[in-house]
Amino acid sequence: KNEVEQSPQNLTAQEGEFITINCSYSVGISALHWLQQHPGGGIVSLFMLSSGKKKHGRLIATINIQEKHSSLHITASHPRDSAVYICAVRISGTYKYIFGTGTRLKVLA
Amino acid sequence: NAGVMQNPRHLVRRRGQEARLRCSPMKGHSHVYWYRQLPEEGLKFMVYLQKENIIDESGMPKERFSAEFPKEGPSILRIQQVVRGDSAAYFCASSPLPLASQETQYFGPGTRLLVL
Numbered sequence: 001k002n003e004v005e006q007s008p009q010n011l012t013a014q015e016g017e018f019i020t021i022n023c024s025y026s027v028g029i030s031a032l033h034w035l036q037q038h039p040g041g042g043i044v045s046l047f048m049l050s051s052g053k054k055k056h057g058r059l060i061a062t063i064n065i066q067e068k069h070s071s072l073h074i075t076a077s078h079p080r081d082s083a084v085y086i087c088a089v090r091i092s093g094t095y096k097y098i099f100g101t102g103t104r105l106k107v108l109a
Numbered sequence: 110n111a112g113v114m115q116n117p118r119h120l121v122r123r124r125g126q127e128a129r130l131r132c133s134p135m136k137g138h139s140h141v142y143w144y145r146q147l148p149e150e151g152l153k154f155m156v157y158l159q160k161e162n163i164i165d166e167s168g169m170p171k172e173r174f175s176a177e178f179p180k181e182g183p184s185i186l187r188i189q190q191v192v193r194g195d196s197a198a199y200f201c202a203s204s205p206l207p208l209a210s211q212e213t214q215y216f217g218p219g220t221r222l223l224v225l
Contacts, residue, residue: 033213033214035216041198041218041219041221042216042218042219043152043200043202043216043219044216045202045213045214045215045216048213086151086152088152094165094167095142095157095164095165096154096157096165096167096168097142097144097152097154098154099144099151099152099153099154100151101150101151102151
């Protein structure tokens with residue numbers, strides 16, 4: 001079993017839909033990142049969380065440390081949101097990151 | 110302010126050759142991280158460096174791989190005697206402060222290494 005699990009693996013949505021991507025982890029962490037990898041391969045860091053909730057535009061990320069779970073929400077989804085979304089956790093007491101295998105999102109117009 | 114630069118963007122090597130991947134962090138950033146993404150797999154942490162120091166190399170294969178971040182110039186990831194299994198995308202990321210300080214990291218475009 002992977003130490004970082006994401007669900008779903010693949011997601012197709014219609015433009016305008018509310019989208020939720022989940023990340024569960026089984027190790028002690030000091031931070032959790034959500035990354036976006038575009039079809040061309042480039043990676044953008046969306047959020048870094050250690051507690052609570054963060055919002056940036058149409059993106060919202062939450063983390064529940066006790067439950068070892070984080071969610072990434074996209075409101076009013078758009079075709080340009082189509083990408084792979086990756087959850088990464090930093091292991092407590094280290095600089096080492098473990099990555100989920102990603103959620104491939106496709107938003108149809 | 111230019112972003113993180115990596116070169117080359119694509120690199121083809123024959124088995125047994127050496128591969129040198131370069132990463133120039135964003136201006137003012139003194140912390141560099143290298144990650145590897147194997148085909149159809151997720152990203153994997155390789156090494157974390159500060160200027161002139163390797164801080165955490167727990168993700169680096171023990172043999173053939175080395176990394177440096179000299180006082181002047183880019184960070185270099187070096188792979189000696191490449192094998193087909195080294196074919197992957199190699200990403201570097203930089204941050205101005207250690208990530209432990211809640212700072213985010215900025216990714217380069219990656220180097221796609223193909224070993225024939």
